[in-house]
Amino acid sequence: GQQVMQIPQYQHVQEGEDFTTYCNSSTTLSNIQWYKQRPGGHPVFLIQLVKSGEVKKQKRLTFQFGEAKKNSSLHITATQTTDVGTYFCALSGSARQLTFGSGTQLTVLP
Amino acid sequence: EAQVTQNPRYLITVTGKKLTVTCSQNMNHEYMSWYRQDPGLGLRQIYYSMNVEVTDKGDVPEGYKVSRKEKRNFPLILESPSPNQTSLYFCASIDRNTEAFFGQGTRLTVV
Numbered sequence: 254g255q256q257v258m259q260i261p262q263y264q265h266v267q268e269g270e271d272f273t274t275y276c277n278s279s280t281t282l283s284n285i286q287w288y289k290q291r292p293g294g295h296p297v298f299l300i301q302l303v304k305s306g307e308v309k310k311q312k313r314l315t316f317q318f319g320e321a322k323k324n325s326s327l328h329i330t331a332t333q334t335t336d337v338g339t340y341f342c343a344l345s346g347s348a349r350q351l352t353f354g355s356g357t358q359l360t361v362l363p
Numbered sequence: 364e365a366q367v368t369q370n371p372r373y374l375i376t377v378t379g380k381k382l383t384v385t386c387s388q389n390m391n392h393e394y395m396s397w398y399r400q401d402p403g404l405g406l407r408q409i410y411y412s413m414n415v416e417v418t419d420k421g422d423v424p425e426g427y428k429v430s431r432k433e434k435r436n437f438p439l440i441l442e443s444p445s446p447n448q449t450s451l452y453f454c455a456s457i458d459r460n461t462e463a464f465f466g467q468g469t470r471l472t473v474v
Contacts, residue, residue, distance in 0.1 A: 262403065286461070295453060295465040296406070341405060345461040349394045349413075350421070355405040 255280055255344050259354030267362050272329040274357035276342035284345055285325045287316060290356070291338040299327075332361045365390050367456050369466035376444055376473055384439045384469045386454030392464075394457040395437040396421070397429065399450040400468075406453065412437055444473040 258277045266272050276285065284303045288296040300309055302318035302325060309316045313336075315328045329336055342354040367388045376382055388395065396411040398421075408421030412431040426448055428440040441448060454466040 259405075284461075286463075288463075295468050296463070297465070298462045301460065301462065343463075349457050349461050350408065350411060351396070351455075351457070351461065351463055352408070352422075353398075353406040355403060 255282070255346060255352060257282075257285075257342055257344055257352065257354045259342055259357060261357055262355065263358050263360070265360045265362060266332050268334060269331050272332050272336070272359055273326055274340050274342075274359075275324065275326050276354050277324045278344070279323070281322050282325075282344055283322075285318060286343040286345065286351070287325075287327050288341045288343060288353075289338050290341065294338075296341060329359075332359070334361050334363055337361050365464060367454055367464050367466040369452075369454050369469050371469060372467060373470050374472070376471070378445055378473055379443050382441050382444060382471075384441075384452060384454075384471070386437045386439065386466055387435050388437075388454075388456035388464070389435065390456055390458065390464065391434065392456040392458055393434070395431070396455045396457065396463070397427070397437070397439045398453045398455065399423065400453060401450050409439065409452075444471075446473045449473050 286301045287299040290296045306320045307318040313330045317326045339356040339358045341356045343351045393414045397409040398406040410429040412418045452469045455463040457463045
């Protein structure tokens with residue numbers, strides 16, 4: 254099945270700095286989702302991108318889907334301690350199967 | 364309130380002792396799935412179910428069983444647990460837009 258590479262695996266930032274995580278695929282994706290998992294918590298859906306070149310914003314979070322639909326990014330502007338957690342991208346395939354990236358664990362230093 | 368409920372939250376067991384992790388959803392979703400989460404490996408799908416009495420293997424099904432006798436319940440069964448099944452397990456219920464709603468997780472330790 255389709256797979257997605259997610260980088261970096263870990264990221265430490267000072268509070269107020271920006272953060273970006275990337276997902277890359279060798280094949281064209283029909284869509285991509287992003288989830289956030291707080292420490293000790295469960296993954297929570299953030300957004301789904303479907304269109305080529307799509308850009309969506311949620312407050313300080315900006316999600317992009319590449320023009321070729323082979324990559325996606327999540328960018329957080331001016332991180333806060335509440336942004337701490339692991340961010341996953343996920344592909345939905347046939348029969349609503351979700352394949353997750355390995356995640357980026359974000360630490361925000363106060 | 365839309366919910367996916369997993370039990371137990373924590374479990375320590377011995378090798379070979381059969382166990383069941385329960386999962387229940389109240390959203391009337393047809394599609395449910397089980398994942399295990401291990402450091403550096405993300406979430407890997409164990410089994411999924413597209414509807415009552417319809418189940419299929421995911422990426423890492425060895426050592427696990429599931430059943431789907433009712434729409435709301437999707438238990439995960441480990442007939443003979445082994446230490447390599449020590450992991451964090453999540454049940455998910457997925458809506459028509461493929462948005463996944465996760466349970467709180469079950470941290471399983473097999474000694």
